[in-house]
Amino acid sequence: MKSNRSGMHYLLEGWRLVRQPGLRRYVAVPLLVSCVFFGGAIFGLTHWLELLINLLLGYLPAWLNWLRYLLWPLFAVAGVLIIFYSFSLITNLIAAPFNGMLAEAVEKHLTGQPIETGGWQAFAKDFIPSILSELRKLLYFLLRALPLGILFLIPGINIAAPFIWGLFSAWMLAIEYVDYPMANHLLHFSTQRKLLRQRRMLSYGFGGSSLLMTMIPVVNFLAMPVSVAGATAMWVGELREQVIKSTT
Numbered sequence: 001m002k003s004n005r006s007g008m009h010y011l012l013e014g015w016r017l018v019r020q021p022g023l024r025r026y027v028a029v030p031l032l033v034s035c036v037f038f039g040g041a042i043f044g045l046t047h048w049l050e051l052l053i054n055l056l057l058g059y060l061p062a063w064l065n066w067l068r069y070l071l072w073p074l075f076a077v078a079g080v081l082i083i084f085y086s087f088s089l090i091t092n093l094i095a096a097p098f099n100g101m102l103a104e105a106v107e108k109h110l111t112g113q114p115i116e117t118g119g120w121q122a123f124a125k126d127f128i129p130s131i132l133s134e135l136r137k138l139l140y141f142l143l144r145a146l147p148l149g150i151l152f153l154i155p156g157i158n159i160a161a162p163f164i165w166g167l168f169s170a171w172m173l174a175i176e177y178v179d180y181p182m183a184n185h186l187l188h189f190s191t192q193r194k195l196l197r198q199r200r201m202l203s204y205g206f207g208g209s210s211l212l213m214t215m216i217p218v219v220n221f222l223a224m225p226v227s228v229a230g231a232t233a234m235w236v237g238e239l240r241e242q243v244i245k246s247t248t
Contacts, residue, residue: 005237005238006202006205007174007201007202007203007204007205007206007207007208007209007234008205008206008208008209010206010230010231010233010234010237010238011206011209011210011213011226011227011230012230013229013230013233014225014226014227014228014229014230014231014232014233015222015226015229015230017106017109017110017229017230017232017233018222018225018226018229020109022105022109023102023105023106023109023229026098026101026102026105026106026225027102027222027225029095029098030091030095030098030099030102030224030225030228031221031222031224031225033091033094033095033098033224035221091224095224096180099180099224099225099228100180100183100184102180102225102228102229102232103180103181103184103228103229103231103232104181104184106181106228106229106232106233107181107184107232107235107236110232110233110236111236136189137175137176137179137189140175140189141172144168145168148161148164148165148168151164151165166208166211167204169207169211170203170204170207170208170210170211171196171203171204171207172207173206173207173210173211173214173227174196174203174204174206174207174210174231175192175193175196175207176227177206177210177227177228177230177231178192178195178196178203178206178231178234178235178239179192180228180231180232181231181232181235181236182195182235182239185243187243195239195242195243196239198242199238199239199242202234202238206230206231206234210223210227210230213226213227
């Protein structure tokens with residue numbers, strides 16, 4: 001039975017869940033990975049922009065130095081977009097096994113029933129499959145992102161390109177995070193996408209809310225664990241019943 005809860009509701013639920021005493025320890029590693037990579041990316045971006053702008057201004061006469069104040073915001077926006085996608089892909093790739101354990105702990109917290117995934121004992125065994133799953137999602141992303149990127153180069157169509165890209169990003173984030181609780185139940189990537197397509201508004205609402213959270217400074221450090229917890233709550237509250245019905 002479908003509920004009236006939105007994707008944003010489940011992201012906010014994820015925010016509540018990661019602050020629960022029994023779940024905080026599962027947030028530590030994903031949060032550390034986020035801080036290290038995003039902090040390093042911000043530092044690298046600032047340094048890179050300064051070098052690039054100084055290089056460009058070096059070819060211009062001194063009276064055009066005022067362009068620095070125009071170039072900084074333009075290059076900063078482009079840099080933020082690059083960092084957002086590279087950050088999301090890399091951090092989720094590295095933290096995939098830990099996110100799976102967080103999803104397992106959240107589901108147990110919500111349902112009171114443990115999942116037979118082996119816990120910490122199965123960590124080493126599941127590490128490589130988790131990485132391979134992330135690589136499959138990365139390939140899925142690249143095969144669609146490259147053609148969509150061309151839209152930015154086509155006059156007229158490029159006006160709509162940012163909106164199309166935003167919808168695609170929301171869809172990819174929904175796929176990214178719902179994968180963790182579903183993979184704990186041995187649901188394949190194709191099955192995951194089928195379930196999400198059946199609940200498109202819910203999926204886009206959740207992915208769009210996660211996208212927005214990722215773009216807020218400081219708050220974005222918690223975007224990954226909060227999204228994993230929220231996606232697990234969405235699995236328990238919305239998607240799990242669809243799987244049960246399809247197998248009965």
